[in-house]
Amino acid sequence: MSEQTPMSAAAGQPEITVTRLMLLVFLPFASGYFLSFLFRSVNAVISGDLQADVGLSASQLGLMTSAYFLAFASFQLPLGVLLDRFGPRRVNAALLLVAACGSGLFAVAQGMTGLTIGRALIGLGVSACLMAAFKAFVLWFSPQRLPLLNGWLLAFGGLGAMVATAPVERVVAWTGWRPVFLVLAAACVASALLIWRLVPDRDLGDGGRATVREQVAALGGIFSSDPFWRAAPIALVSQGASLAVGGLWAAPWLRDVAGFERAEIGQALLLFALAITLGFAGWGTIAERLSLAGIRQRTVAVFGIGVSSILMLLLGLQLPLPVIPLWIAFSFFATSGTLMYALLTQNFSGMLAGRVNTALNLMVFIGAFGLQWGIGVVIQYWELADGTGYDPMGYKVAFLLIGGLQVLAFLWFIRPRRRGPTA
Numbered sequence: 001m002s003e004q005t006p007m008s009a010a011a012g013q014p015e016i017t018v019t020r021l022m023l024l025v026f027l028p029f030a031s032g033y034f035l036s037f038l039f040r041s042v043n044a045v046i047s048g049d050l051q052a053d054v055g056l057s058a059s060q061l062g063l064m065t066s067a068y069f070l071a072f073a074s075f076q077l078p079l080g081v082l083l084d085r086f087g088p089r090r091v092n093a094a095l096l097l098v099a100a101c102g103s104g105l106f107a108v109a110q111g112m113t114g115l116t117i118g119r120a121l122i123g124l125g126v127s128a129c130l131m132a133a134f135k136a137f138v139l140w141f142s143p144q145r146l147p148l149l150n151g152w153l154l155a156f157g158g159l160g161a162m163v164a165t166a167p168v169e170r171v172v173a174w175t176g177w178r179p180v181f182l183v184l185a186a187a188c189v190a191s192a193l194l195i196w197r198l199v200p201d202r203d204l205g206d207g208g209r210a211t212v213r214e215q216v217a218a219l220g221g222i223f224s225s226d227p228f229w230r231a232a233p234i235a236l237v238s239q240g241a242s243l244a245v246g247g248l249w250a251a252p253w254l255r256d257v258a259g260f261e262r263a264e265i266g267q268a269l270l271l272f273a274l275a276i277t278l279g280f281a282g283w284g285t286i287a288e289r290l291s292l293a294g295i296r297q298r299t300v301a302v303f304g305i306g307v308s309s310i311l312m313l314l315l316g317l318q319l320p321l322p323v324i325p326l327w328i329a330f331s332f333f334a335t336s337g338t339l340m341y342a343l344l345t346q347n348f349s350g351m352l353a354g355r356v357n358t359a360l361n362l363m364v365f366i367g368a369f370g371l372q373w374g375i376g377v378v379i380q381y382w383e384l385a386d387g388t389g390y391d392p393m394g395y396k397v398a399f400l401l402i403g404g405l406q407v408l409a410f411l412w413f414i415r416p417r418r419r420g421p422t423a
Contacts, residue, residue, distance in 0.1 A: 025140050026149065028194040029088070029133035030156040032096055035187055036126035037160035038168075039099070040068065040243065043119075044251040044269060045169045046177040048262070053177075054111060058252075058383065058390060062376020064116045065248045066369045068123035073365030075127045080358035081215045088132035088139075093196040099125025100188035107181035125188065130157070131358055139202045151284040154338060158277025161246070165273050169266035218352055222359050227347035232363040233409040235340050238305050240367020241312060241402050242334035246272065247368070249375050249395075250327065253315075256389040258323045268324060272331040279335030287339055298343055302414060304336020309406035316399030318392060371402060 043050070043065045050056055056064065082091045102121025109115045130153070137149045171180055222228055245253075254260040254268055287300040311330040314321065345356050378401070379394030 021140055024198050024200060025136055026133075026152070028191070028198050029092065029129070029136055030153055031191040031194055032092055032126070032129040033133060033153055034156045034160040034163075035096075035099070035184065035191055036129040037157035038164045039103070039122050039126055039184065040247050041161045041164035041269075041273065042168055042180070044246070044248050045165060045266060046172055046180075047248060047251055048255075049172065049177045050115070054115065056112065058376040058380040059373070060112055060376075062248065062373045064112060064119055066244070066372035067116045067120040069243065069365045069369035069372060071120040071123035072127045073362050073369060075124055076131075076358040076362035076365065077219060077355075079128055079131060080219075080355040083128070083132060083135045083358075084215055084354050087202065088128070088136040089195055089199040089201065092128045092132035093192045095125050095128045096188045096192035096195070097125070100185045100192070101125070103181045103185035103188060107178045107185065130154075131354065131361065134357060135354055136199065136202075148284075151281050154280030154284075154335075155277050158273060158280045161273035161276055162270055165269035166266040167270075169262070169269075173262075215355070219355055219359065222348065222352065222356055225347070227344060228356075228359065230413055230415075231340050231344045231360065234305060234406075234413040235337060235360055236363045236367035237371070237402065237405045237409045238308060238334065239337040239340070239364040240369075240371050241406065242308070242331075242337065243364070243368035244372035244375060245399075245402075246276065246331065246334075248372055249379075249398075252379075252390065253395050254323070257318060257392045257395055268327065271324060272327050275328045275331035276335055279332040280338065282332075283336045283339055284342075287342075297339060301336060301339040301343060302410075304333050304339070305406075305413075306410055308333035308336065309403060309410055312399060312406055313403035316396055316401075316403050318396055374398070375402075 043061075047061060047065075050064075051061060079091070099122050102118045102123075102125055104118075105121065106115060106118030109118055133153050134150065137153075141149060168180060250272060251265050251269060254265045260268060283300070283304060287297040290300055291297055308330060311326065311333060314326060315330060341357050341360060344360055345352075348356050375398045378398040379390045382391035382394030383389075384391060
């Protein structure tokens, strides 16, 4: 398998310029990741509409929305095998058609069951967008370009999150939420066609020739390693909390705790999404530049994740602090958790990079599913008598619990490494 370095033109294929590669490889995959993040975040804007139109409780809203994360997480391990065996072009294009079906079902669903199935199909359909792009970049670009390309790709996801805020809120206010998902279904089909028609095929090396049994067996070594279980808990509760809160509960928090109106919430979410976009684009660059000054990437990740944990606790305490700057800071620092992917893969052979990334991604989205649903379960205990929202105490309890889990995972990650007996 050739995940350590991209193949060169010497492998028997004509050389393609970087500009052409950006058009044929980067932009098609970036379109899929843009939609993935838009889907991930859009329910935060339409949460009130869903509760009013379909009559969902807080726990039902959390469960239905988090079905995206459950389906996404459930497919990560087979996804790593499929990407290594069949290539990112085929896998991502096919799955985006599944997302189109899910978005169409979500648009016409009349109850909790249909909405949940539609949301789960969306999660399954976009589950390859990030990992397929990472795989394609390894196959087509030089290793020196990968940090920059990965950062740009993540920034495209941030743009999707930005579109899912004030712009979508304005469209929903005009057309309702159902037409939005019909348009998104068509966008998924268009993205699948772009990937299928534009992205060139590439020799997958040993990964395309290894048996499924051999590829699956390699996962055992990943899941039994100390580096993986050192990183997995902090990825689960830091990245998972960022996705769970930013993808749904930030908007109700602004309504019930800060007293924002709908238009104000949309504008605030747009600022938060902008901070996420800058964080995605910035943390990789920050880590790379500081490494030239002798500061390890692990140190940068520890700093960023530590600050985001403190900010989560501050959000839970509901102190009289400026709300918007606090949420913007949390949104920016929470994206530092994406550095964990690069840190973890350094502990394994480059041939396992795809499966290492999807294994860690599995933990992130298990955390996102559990935390997004769990927040709804907690705050429902403090539902207001008139049914218009939830008492701030519910958010305080939920956010402080998450902050506490983040602190524990942080301490687990930075604990001293075991050293074997000396001679």
